[in-house]
């Protein structure tokens with residue numbers, strides 16, 4: 001077989017891709033007919049595809065390339081670590097310097113007494129760890145009845161059997177007979193979609209109180225934990241009303257329910273603090289981390305655990321672990337990523353430069369005829385496409401029709417912006433400069449204009465009755 005390289009014609013790469021490569025969250029037959037976009041290199045906030053297009057990556061890969069593409073330092077560290085110790089495990093009472101150093105660094109950055117890290121290769125498997133961890137915690141504490149974990153509809157916690165169960169995506173549950181037993185979901189605090197006549201504040205409270213109702217229904221002696229993203233990402237960048245998180249914290253405290261903050265997206269600067277829990281003012285017992293931990297340069301994630309939870313677990317053998325828990329190359333690269341973030345003040349850049357600048361420009365899109373609400377926190381934002389700009393209004397066309405058109409128009413204008421149903425979302429690299437934000441917004445507006453024109457032509461601007 002000849003070498004498969006960047007130099008092959010795009011059509012040939014696409015044909016090989018269609019023949020052999022199964023894509024996540026994709027209808028294979030549709031993609032095969034259309035041909036996948038082939039990304040060949042990237043630098044800063046720009047991707048290059050096999051046709052030479054320079055595409056502004058408004059999603060930082062999958063919400064992960066926080067420090068941008070092409071950082072030499074990370075390549076150097078990876079090469080050095082592969083030469084020195086490419087692999088060793090952390091089972092059987094062994095350890096190595098990259099895992100030690102990264103765990104200590106995470107403990108230093110994490111709020112409160114979250115001082116202990118159990119490593120995984122990503123967010124999904126870290127959340128699987130969390131399921132076993134919280135249930136084992138309550139077993140050891142003599143409360144084996146506490147097994148139920150409460151998550152949220154439309155929440156996303158990953159794609160393994162356990163993580164899919166924690167998440168609340170019905171299309172995912174439908175494939176594979178999920179969720180697993182003893183997982184329950186309450187509604188998400190999405191005022192724009194479901195707020196009805198209530199104010200956002202009252203709606204936020206009511207959504208949080210669904211947790212209390214669920215605990216009372218099951219009995220607190222059966223509920224182990226509540227898991228949620230500080231800000232829902234894959235669900236459409238749903239920023240909860242301000243009343244939401246304080247009420248959740250109160251309920252978790254009152255009924256002795258462990259709080260798991262899934263920080264896979266929110267962690268490492270995305271919301272303008274190191275962790276979304278700090279932005280939301282909550283005190284989780286466990287945080288899930290991944291993505292921005294290594295800026296996506298290596299697959300690594302983990303569970304960051306409080307002193308109390310760690311002390312309880314440390315009293316037994318926890319029969320759990322992954323071959324690549326604390327992988328030395330991934331850990332070394334993550335550590336270097338965190339060094340760069342600290343030394344270059346990336347979180348401060350989000351707080352004082354990029355975040356405020358993006359907020360101003362993003363919210364200005366609200367004047368567009370197709371835009372209902374605009375939401376942004378730190379460097380993650382969403383806008384609701386709307387037939388008439390009225391709260392809660394949806395299109396008569398099948399959900400996601402207009403969003404998909406808009407995503408395609410973004411791509412055609414060399415911008416990656418994702419759609420979740422008829423919400424458009426962004427999560428650019430945190431290091432994005434104001435001039436690059438101008439380009440992002442200019443391309444987004446052009447894509448919105450083209451989407452509007454096309455929707456109008458095709459009679460798709462009708463609101464659902």
Ligand SMILES: *Cc1c(COP(=O)(O)O)cnc(C)c1O
Pocket residue numbers: 121122123124125156157158159229233234262263264265290291301
């Ligand atoms: C992406 C994501 C995950 C899953 O992480 P993987 O590395 O894809 O396994 C879990 N939780 C949240 C909030 C995520 O966004």
